[in-house]
Amino acid sequence: xxxxxxxxxxxRVWIDETNGPFLGIGRIWLLEHIAETGSITNxxxxxxxxYRQAWQLVEDMNKQAEAPLVEKLLGGKGGGGARLTEAGQRxxxxxxxxxxxxxxxxxxxxxxxxx
Amino acid sequence: xxxxxxxxxxxRVWIDETNGPFLGIGRIWLLEHIAETGSITNxxxxxxxxYRQAWQLVEDMNKQAEAPLVEKLLGGKGGGGARLTEAGQRxxxxxxxxxxxxxxxxxxxxxxxxx
Numbered sequence: 205x206x207x208x209x210x211x212x213x214x215x216r217v218w219i220d221e222t223n224g225p226f227l228g229i230g231r232i233w234l235l236e237h238i239a240e241t242g243s244i245t246n247x248x249x250x251x252x253x254x255y256r257q258a259w260q261l262v263e264d265m266n267k268q269a270e271a272p273l274v275e276k277l278l279g280g281k282g283g284g285g286a287r288l289t290e291a292g293q294r295x296x297x298x299x300x301x302x303x304x305x306x307x308x309x310x311x312x313x314x315x316x317x318x319x
Numbered sequence: 320x321x322x323x324x325x326x327x328x329x330x331r332v333w334i335d336e337t338n339g340p341f342l343g344i345g346r347i348w349l350l351e352h353i354a355e356t357g358s359i360t361n362x363x364x365x366x367x368x369x370y371r372q373a374w375q376l377v378e379d380m381n382k383q384a385e386a387p388l389v390e391k392l393l394g395g396k397g398g399g400g401a402r403l404t405e406a407g408q409r410x411x412x413x414x415x416x417x418x419x420x421x422x423x424x425x426x427x428x429x430x431x432x433x434x
Contacts, residue, residue, distance in 0.1 A: 207385050210337050215330045215421060219432065222325050270322050302428060306330060309424045313417060317334065 207254040217303045221268040232299050234261055235292055243285040262286070263290055269295065328429040332418045336383040347414050349376055350407055353389055358400040377401070384410065 209288075219227040236249035248258035266272040273292035277285045334342040352362035363373035381387040388407035392400045403411075 209383065209385055211341065212335050213417065213421075214333045214335055218329045220327050220329055226326065270324055298432060300360065302328065302432060305428055306328075306421070306425060310421060313420055317413060317417060 211314075211317055213310050213317065215306060215310050217299075217306055219299065219302070223268065226268045227295060227299050228297075229303075231261060231265060232296055234258060235265075235273060235288060235296055238262075238286050239288045239293075242275075242287060245275075247286075248272070326429075326432055328425050328432065330421060330425050332414075332421055334414065335418070338383065341380070341383045342410060342414050344414075344418075346376060347354060347411055350380075350388060350403060350411055353377075354403045354408075357402060359389075359391075362401075382431050384397060 216229070218225050234247055234251060237250050238244060241247050241250065244258050244262060245255050248255045251258065256294050262274045265273060269291060271291040272289055274286050275289050275292075277287065331344070333340050349362055349366060350364050353359060356362050356365065358378060359373050360370050360389050363370045366373065377389045381389060384406060386406040387404055388410050389401050390407075392402065
């Protein structure tokens with residue numbers, strides 16, 4: 205019996221640093237939300253995570269990166285805002301460009317699979 | 320300040336069928352455990368999942384594949400054994416060979432990332 209199914213390949217990409225996972229799509233979304241909303245508090249809300257969890261992720265990323273990705277700003281309600289550094293903006297671009305290269309390779313391989 | 324961190328890229332691979340995820344490393348491990356132990360019950364135990372869950376995964380895989388990957392054998396205690404079909408053995412090889420090709424590509428890209 206020939207079912208004639210169609211298959212495709214999907215990958216998920218992480219960049220690890222010596223001490224553990226550094227950047228995956230979840231952290232990239234957090235960085236993007238910080239850039240859009242101007243604060244860790246608002247970014248956390250949009251991602252339905254606690255402020256504490258988002259803050260911890262930012263701390264980890266800043267330590268794991270060569271240069272901090274997020275800069276905390278002083279003052280204002282709720283402990284001030286936050287913005288991406290140049291390194292933070294570059295990290296997003298580097299991640300997506302890597303993901304795209306891998307996905308391009310994967311789609312080529314995808315068309316070749318046979319079961 | 321130069322921290323001189325080292326980064327590497329890691330991917331996780333899935334093969335999807337039109338109706339959803341078909342094969343990922345978890346399902347491949349289940350197939351391998353069925354091959355080793357000769358039964359879904361024992362494979363489930365080794366993977367610390369319920370028999371019901373393992374059985375459901377096998378049902379899903381068999382439906383999503385062009386030809387069933389696991390063949391259930393009649394009789395014996397605990398409802399009889401199970402073994403991989405030729406298609407099941409081939410599925411494992413296809414998955415690992417695809418994963419290897421993607422990992423080879425990824426390590427090349429990995430050495431190029433700069434933050």
